[in-house]
Amino acid sequence: NAGVTQTPKFQVLKTGQSMTLQCAQDMNHNSMYWYRQDPGMGLRLIYYSASEGTTDKGEVPNGYNVSRLNKREFSLRLESAAPSQTSVYFCASTPRGWTGEPWNTEAFFGQGTRLTVV
């Protein structure tokens, strides 16, 4: 009954350090997403992966890279962390929204990663 699992839950980085946020889902979903949450701005899409083997930029991709390692896992990497990347990061998954796939189900979210860059 795990759903979407994100690690770590908390992280403090120094400016310039790198790190990878991990996300895994066990619901056999095709699409996975990374969002960041900042006060007053809802959830902004960083990158998404519509299916295994594909990734696309979202609204705020600068400073991030992603890897869809397999159908279950979608990681987000900060190569050189900056204070502007201080945020709460959420991973989410959906079955998929393309024709022929079910799109009438909701997204499932991980518990979030609170990242502080000092």
Added chain:
Amino acid sequence: ILNVEQSPQSLHVQEGDSTNFTCSFPSSNFYALHWYRWETAKSPEALFVMTLNGDEKKKGRISATLNTKEGYSYLYIKGSQPEDSATYLCAFLTGKLIFGQGTTLQVKP
């Protein structure tokens, strides 16, 4: 750029008041419109997923309507309770899932 706009940004009501929020979204390439309830320090939880123009969904005191032709959805809460205090997010599903900035509701006892 896909714009999903929610209004108002925040709302303060008294217990027992009824309230509603608006979500506007592009009327093209529509697959679904989602509503989520998001409490502080938790993950968003789905309230409704709406796919057809004219859809109306209800869960207890909360209901939602959808107009895909004009690109808007309303979320209604009847007889607000303090436990309804949360941020309510709508999300537009086209090839990707795009969220609005949310409406934060505070219900005072």
